[in-house]
Amino acid sequence: MSDQNISRSPEFLQERISYLEESNLRFISIFEMLAxxxxxxxxxxxxxxxxxxxxxxxxxxxxxxxxxxxxxxxxxxxxxxxxxxxxxxxxxxxxxxxxxxxxxxxxxxxxxxxxxxxxxxxxxxxxxxxxxxxxxxxxxxxxxxxxxxxxxxxxxxxxxxxxxxxxxxxxxxxxxxxxxMLHDHTQHLEERVQLRTRDLEEARLQAEAASLAKSDFLANMSHEIRTPMNGVIGMTELMLQGGLTPQKEKQYLNAIKDSADSLMLIINDILDFSKIEAGKFTLENKPFCPRDAVKRCLGILSVRAEEKGLQMFHQVDSAVPACLVGDQGRLRQVLTNLVGNAIKFCQHGNISVEVGLKSNNADKVVLHIRVNDTGIGIPEEACQRIFNQFEQADSSTTRKFGGTGLGLAICKKLVELMDGEIWVESQVGTGSCFHFTSQFLLGDEKLLIDEEAITDSSSARQTPLTILLAEDVEINRTLVQAILEPHGHVVICAENGRKALEAYTSRAFDVVLMDIQMPEMDGLQASRAIREFEREYGREVPAPILAMTAFAGNEDRQVCIDAGMNDYLTKPIKPLQLVQLLNKYCAGPTGSAVELTGGGLATAAAANELNGAIAVFDQDDLLERLGGRPEMIPRFVGLFCKGVLPQLEGLVTALAAEDADGVRRHAHAIKGAAANISALRIQQLAATMETTAKEGDLTEVPQRLAMLHQEYRTFTETISALGIAV
Amino acid sequence: MALSNYPVTTLDRLVEETGTVYSLPLFYERLNETINHPRSSVDDISKIITEDQGLTARLLRLSNSPMFGCYAKVDSITKAVTIIGTQQLRDLALAASIMGVFKGIPENLLNMTSFWRHCVACGIIARSLAIYLRESNVERMFVAGMLHDVGQIVLAASRPEMSRELLETQQDNGRFYLELERERLGFDHAELGGALLKKWKIPASIVEPVACHHTPGAAEQFHLETALIHLADIMCEAMEMGQGAERGVPPLDERAWERLGLSAHVLETVLKQSEPQISETFSILSGGMDV
Structure with missing residues (x-):
C-alpha cells in the first residue's frame, strides 16, 4: 500500500501520537464529566x-x-x-x-x-x-x-x-x-380535605351544641311547665278536700289562676314559635297608632316594674308618624318580651324605651326601637347566641330567672317577618341595650278612629241575648256561661255540632258560638248545615256564628268564613274579646251597641233624668274590669282625666267651627274613655252628642257641652270624695 | 448429501474470504478519525469527502432530498457538515457508497436493483421510525438498514452454488430463506453481514442491529436499534418494497415490538412519509452507478 511509506515518516507518527493524546485527553474529560x-x-x-x-x-x-x-x-x-x-x-x-x-x-x-x-x-x-x-x-x-x-x-x-x-x-x-403538577394536586387535595374536615367538625360542633341546647331547653321547659302545673294540681286537691274559708278559697283560686296564666304564657310561646317555624305565621295589616301601641304595652308592664322598684321611661320621637299600617300586636309582642326581659334581669335602676324613626320613604316606615336596662348584662360571646332557639346567655339563667329561652328566638323571627333586625349591645354588670327595627306602611290617621270604635265599645251594656254555645269540653262551656250569664244572656249548650244543629232548628238564637273541633259533627260542618237550614226555611235574619278555636291564623279565619261563619275568637276565650265580638255582631237596629244600651235615653229631653238614674261613677264595675285590683283605679282614673280634657277643648273648638264631624270624633273619644273607667253619665252624654253630631245636628250641642263640663266636675268631685288620689 | 461436496463453509471463513474481495471505502476510516479528532474543523471533514466527486454529488443530492426536507439549499459539503452534522454525514457517506462496494453479483442469483431498493426502503423506514421516537443520530439507522442484508450478497458472491440451492429450495418448498440458511449453514445472512461489518470496524450500534435483525432477542447492547431494523425489514417485506433473497414475510418478534412502544396506527403514517423518500433516495444512490 502506498500509505505504508507515509505512515512510517516521523511527521506522520508524531501527528498520530498527538492525535491519540489529544483524543485521549478529550475522552478523559468526557468521562470525568460523565463521572x-x-x-x-x-x-x-x-x-x-x-x-x-x-x-x-x-x-x-x-x-x-x-x-x-x-x-x-x-x-x-x-x-x-x-x-x-x-x-x-x-x-x-x-x-x-x-x-x-x-x-x-x-x-x-x-x-x-x-x-x-x-x-x-x-x-x-x-x-x-x-x-x-x-x-x-x-x-x-x-x-x-x-x-x-x-x-x-x-x-x-x-x-x-x-x-x-x-x-x-x-x-x-x-x-x-x-x-x-402532582404536588399542586396533592396540596390542593390536602387543602380540600382540611377544609372539608373543618367544615364537618364545625357542623358536628354546631349539631352537638344545638342538640345540647335542645336538651337543656326540654329540661327547662319541663321544669317551667311542671312548676305551675304542680301548683294547679296541689291547690285544686286542697280545694276539693273542702272545709276552707271563703278567704282561703279565694287565695287558692288566685294561686291557681296565677299558675294557669304562666302556663298559658309558656304554651303561647311554644305555639307561636312552632307556628313561625312552620312558616304558618302571617302578619296582620291594619292601621294603628304607634304611640298608643307603645304606651299601652308599657302601661301593662309598668305595674311589674313598679312592683320591683324599677323606674320606667319611654320616649317616642316626634318624627314617628301618627298612623302606621302593620301588625301592632306583633310589635307589642316583641316590645313586651324585651321589656319583660329587662324587668326580669334588672334588680335596680331603670328601664327606658326609645322609639325612633330609622327611615321613611315611599310609604315605608322603619322604626328603630331601643330597650335599655341597667341589668346584669350579657357576655359578648353570648350576644349572638341568645337569639338562637332554646338558648339563654347562661343555662343557669333559667334556674335563676325562669323562662323558656324561646322569647328572644320568637322576637327574632317576628322582627324578621316585619323586615327588621334585632341585636343587642351589652356590658356585663352595666346593662344591656336591645335594638330592633321593623318596617310598616304609612297609614292614614282617619282610619284609626274606626278601629277605636270597635275597641272602645267593649264595656257597653247589651240587651239579653239568646246564645247557642256549641262546645264539647265541659270546662269551656262553664267558662263561657260564667262570662255571659252575669250579663243577663241566656246560654244554651250543645256538646257537638249535631246537637247544636238540632237546637238551632228547634228555636231562634241571636248568636251562635261555635267550637271548631268537636266529635260527631265539627263546627265547620255544623255552620254549613245551619246556613243551609236558614236558606231552606227562610229565616229572616241569619244568626251570627262566631267561631272559637285554638288555631289562630288568618287562613283559619278564612276557612271559618267560607263555612258561613261571621267571625272568630281565639281560645282561650278572654271575657273582653267575647263581649266585644258580641257587641259587634249583636247590636240593635240603630247600629251601635252603645246606643242600644242607652236606648231610651238618647234624646235631649231625657238628659236631665240622667242625674237621678245613672251613677256618676260605678267603682265596682271598674274594679271588675281591672281584675279586682283596686290599686290600679287611681292610675286609670288619672289617665282618663288627662285624656278627656284635651277632648273637651277639642269639642269647644269643633263647635265654634260648626264642625259636625269634629264634634262627633271628640264625643266618640270621650264616650270610649268614659266607658273604660265606668264614668257612666259622661259616657251617656257623650254618646248622645255623638249620635246627633253624626246626623249633622249641632243645635243641642252647646247645651250638652255645658252639661258635659258639669258632669266632668261632678266626676272629679266624686272621685276625690271616694278618697281616690289622682 | 450434495452439500458435502462443497468446501466447508463457516462464518469466519466466509468473512475472511470476503474481506479480500470487498473492503470499506477508503474515506470512511479517515473521515471517522477526523470527526473524532478534537482539533479538526468542518473544513477538514469536507476536504475528505470532496476528494470523491461521485460521493460528494450523491451527498449533496441527498442533503437536498425529501429525506431531510432541509430549510435551506445545501450547496456545499461544508454546509452539509454544519447542517446535517459530522457523524450523520459520515453515516450518510457510508450508506451512499455501500452500493458501489458490492458490485458484480450475478444477476441470475439476486436482482440487485430489487435488493438495494429493499435495503433503501428498510433504511428510510427505520430512520423515520427513529425520528418519530425522537432518537438522536438517526442517520445510523439509515446505514444499518442499507447494510442489513449484506450477508445475502456475501454468500451469493462467495458461494454462488450454495446461494442458488437455497433460493431454489425456498421456491420449491415455500419456506423462509433464513431458516434454510440456518439449516444448511448453521448461521443466517444477518449473522454473516454483522460479522463482516464488525471486521470493518463499523460502530457496534450499526453492527448489532444488522447481525440480530432476525433475532432481536439476541441483541445485547442496542435493543432499540435492533428492534427498529427488525420492524422496518418486516414492513418492507410486507409492503413488497424491493426484494432480497427472502420471499416470505418473517414473523414479528413480539418483545421487539413491545420494546418500541409504538402504536400500530403510527406505522401507516411513517410508511406514507417514507414512500417518496425511498424512491428519491434510491434514485440518488443508484444514479450513475453500475448495479
Missing part, C-alpha cells in the same frame, strides 16, 4: 423549577466545552420560546439576537426536529450550537451556545456527551413539571 454526573443528578433532584435545572445543566456542560456563552430557551405552553437562563447573564441580548436570526431563517425549526446538535457559523466569526431539549413525548426547550471560531467541528464523542446531558436535562424537566 461527575452524580453531582449533576443531585442538583437536578434539588431543582425546584425549570431555571434551576437549566442552571445545573449549564454547569455540567461547561465541563465539556469551552463555551463563550450558553443559555436555554424554555418552550412555553403557547409554543413560543423564552430565553430563561443565559450564562454569563451579560450574554442574554447577544444570544437572543442570534436566536432571532435563526428563527427567521428556519435553522431554529430545523434544529427542533433534528434531536442533535446543529452548528451554524455566526456573522461575528463564532459558531452557534442549537440542540433541542426533548423527551420522547414532547419538546421542553432549546439549548443554545456559542463557541469561538466559525468552522468549529465538534468532535463526535463530545457531541454525543452533549446529547446525553441534554437528554438527562429534558427528563429532569419533565419530572419537575409532573412532580409540580
Amino acid at each position: 461527575s454526573s452524580s453531582e449533576y443528578q443531585g442538583d437536578l433532584s434539588r431543582a425546584k423549577d425549570e431555571e434551576a435545572i437549566y442552571r445545573a445543566t449549564i454547569c455540567q456542560l461547561r465541563r465539556l466545552f469551552p463555551f463563550q456563552s450558553i443559555g436555554f430557551l424554555s418552550c412555553e405552553s403557547d409554543g413560543s420560546f423564552e430565553l430563561l437562563a443565559a450564562d454569563p447573564a451579560i450574554a442574554q441580548d447577544t444570544l437572543q439576537s442570534l436566536i432571532d436570526t435563526r428563527m427567521m431563517d428556519g435553522t431554529f425549526a430545523w434544529a427542533l426536529n433534528r434531536n442533535q446538535a446543529v452548528l451554524v457559523p455566526t456573522e461575528t466569526g463564532e459558531t452557534l450550537i442549537l440542540q433541542v431539549v426533548a423527551t420522547q413525548s414532547r419538546v421542553r426547550g432549546m439549548f443554545v451556545a456559542t463557541l469561538p471560531g466559525n468552522s468549529a467541528a465538534l468532535d463526535a464523542p463530545s457531541l454525543n456527551a452533549l446529547t446525553i446531558v441534554l437528554h438527562t436535562c429534558a427528563y429532569a424537566l419533565e419530572s419537575t413539571v409532573l412532580y409540580g
